Amino acid sequence: MTFSLVARCAETGMLGVAISSSSPAVAARCSYTRAGVGAVASQNVTDPTLGPLTLDLMERGMSAEEAIAQMSAQSRFMEYRQVLAVDAQGRTAIHSGPxxxxxxxxxxxENVASGGNLLANDTVSQAIVDGYLSAAGHIGDRLIAAMRAGLAAGGEAGPVHSAGMQIAGKVSWPVADLRCDWTEDCPIAAIAAAWEVYKPQLDAYIQRALDPREAPSYGVPGDD
Structure with missing residues (x-):
């Protein structure tokens, strides 16, 4: 009941996940990024421990493929799980249980992997990969383009209600973590609209954390 992608920007090294589902709050349970390490989506009868575990393994030096294999070997009920990973070198791996x-x-x-379940047809995941590879610009723009491509290819068999996009840069926290936890409209469109607002401010939010003395003003009440 989910389709997603994990990706790396070859130019900036940024890592990201984008995901959508008919289930509520899918990104809260399924999206994981870690700067300089990788990005993971854990879905299909979700076990939220699998994302952090896979990132931990990659942080210890394993490739995406090695981490997925090790995570699968030491975790339970993997026949029900679907886990996607990309590492900091752009290597990818996917586990899809039977x-x-x-x-x-x-x-x-290279740099992108997609997977989905309860899909409308068997072209959706490839459409997402192709959408990411053919898009230009910031990794956030490319993640959204990829999700829109998956939706255009058929998406989930039923309507989707939640979506999210998380991006890791060079700092220890996600530089973007946008979610639509439930809507009767298109959650991917909601994330795209939020990104248009957030993207111009992304660097300023990082600067405010690193050194607020150099952070720009956005004219909020009380801001001189």
Whole structure:
């Protein structure tokens, strides 16, 4: 009941996840990034421990493929899980258990991997990868373009209600973490609208954390 991608920007080294589902608050349970390490999406009968575990393994020096293999070997009920990973070198790996729901597919290329379950058809994951590779600009723009491509290819078999996008840069926290936890409208459109507002302010929010003396003003009440 989910489709997603994990990706790396070859130019900046930024890492990201974008995801959408018919379930509520999908990004809260399924999206994980760590600066300089990788990005992971853990979905399909979700176990929220798998994302941090996979990132921990990559941080210890494993490639995405090695981390997915080790995570799968030491975790339970992997026949029900679908886990995607990209590491800081752009290597990708996917585990899709045989009990993944409905039509499930996966696709990957250098710097990007996509997977989904309960999909409308078997072209969605490849459409997401192609959408990411053909898009230009900031990794956030490319993640949204990829999700829109997946939706245009059919998306989930039913309507999606939640979505999220998380991006890691050079600091220890996600530099963007945008979510739509429930809507009767299109949650991917909601994330895209939020990104248009957030993108111009992203660097300023980082600067405010690192050194507020140099941070720009945004004209909020009481801000001189």
């Amino acid at each position: 009990n993944s729901l409905g039509i499930w597919t996966q696709a990957e290329a």
